Amino acid sequence: MICETIKPHLVAYRDGELSEQDRSRVTAHLNACPACTREEKQLGRVEEMLINLERITPSPDFAATFWHRLEQEGQSSQEQPESRLARWWRGLREDLTSWQWTPALAGAASLLVFLSYMLTGRPTTTPTSPVQPAVQVVAAVPPPVAKEPGLFVNYNVLAELDKLNHFDEIAAVQLPGAHDTELANEENLPPELLKDPSFFVHYPILKKMEELKDLETVLDLPAKGDEHIRG
């Protein structure tokens, strides 16, 4: 019976983790009990096998990868550099609000329509369609632009895009590149867009956004509250 009370202490006994009193008690028992002595030696052997397991050596690029990750983290926390897609979007917004050059408006309007088309998966109003005043024109917009109601048909879509705060993830999405430039194979592409070469400057990016699986989830994120249009 005493063996059963001793055995649970044998590992701690070997580890030197027993009080002096308990240690003396176990030692006295081991001196008189061959079965527990054998048990204690087996535990010692198990410990030996465990300790003798070779320690894993980190792969050669482990440290370099870590310092690289640390460097990246340091940069992102200090500078928050603008991603490629964020830069594109900012540029687009600035283009749209840099109203002194109207020749770009036609291309921009086409871009907005196509963006809406891609995001909703169904054709919406085109710039030449009758405009429904779903969105009020922002007061800061210069009068010449306000005269182009077609531009604002899809303002909601662009406003929602402002909520996209995963630009890096979007930019990092790997897409099959086969169709990036094969516009001729696109089905249901609005004919108006095909007439507008300026649109296609951003086509690869739009394709990437279109194929982003969780775009709807991203769009549901709360807005950051910044302005939708820069004055």
Next chain:
Amino acid sequence: MEQKERFTPHDDPDVQLMLRFQQGEMEAFQQLFHKYSPSVVNFAFRFLGTQARAEEIAQEVFLQVYRWQKRYEPKAKFSTWLFKIAHNHCLNEVRKGEYRVSLESFDPPEDREGDERERNLPDTTSAKGEDILAAKEAAARIQRILHRIPESQRTALLLSRMEGMSYQEVAEVLGSTEKAVKSLVFRATQSLKEGLRDMLDSYDL
């Protein structure tokens, strides 16, 4: 035991390194990384079972140490604090459910050239072929058993055996008591003993 009770965190040279890092000495952090990263990788590997994930986890652990630079307060030995982070990361990894280790991945690796598991085996180049095979079998079996026992037992065993931590230090890592750790280590060792019984019986004790 009395010496342990008198120990204060500030006596730990690695705590001093962490405090120097807190003052902006990047070299101190580099020293800690070089000293402890292999141990954290090894712990994570034994806990999770794959080296690639173990290395990722180890990197995340040190990234967290880096992020905690300003908030760090020495309340224990640095190694205790570090392995507490490592243990939590490993637990999260397991509980995320993304991670599945098939038991067959711990089978002897003879048929898989360059497999990382070959690193786990004792260097038995001077031993006979039978001994080498026995060592390989033992290593694979130990890893399987480690993965089967409860996580707290696994951590207690790994830290006490492979990192040489006292029960008190293991208890700090687990947020437990020395008494509980004693029980965890005992039960884990019993599981190993049962799993290796035939091998142990063949030894001349």
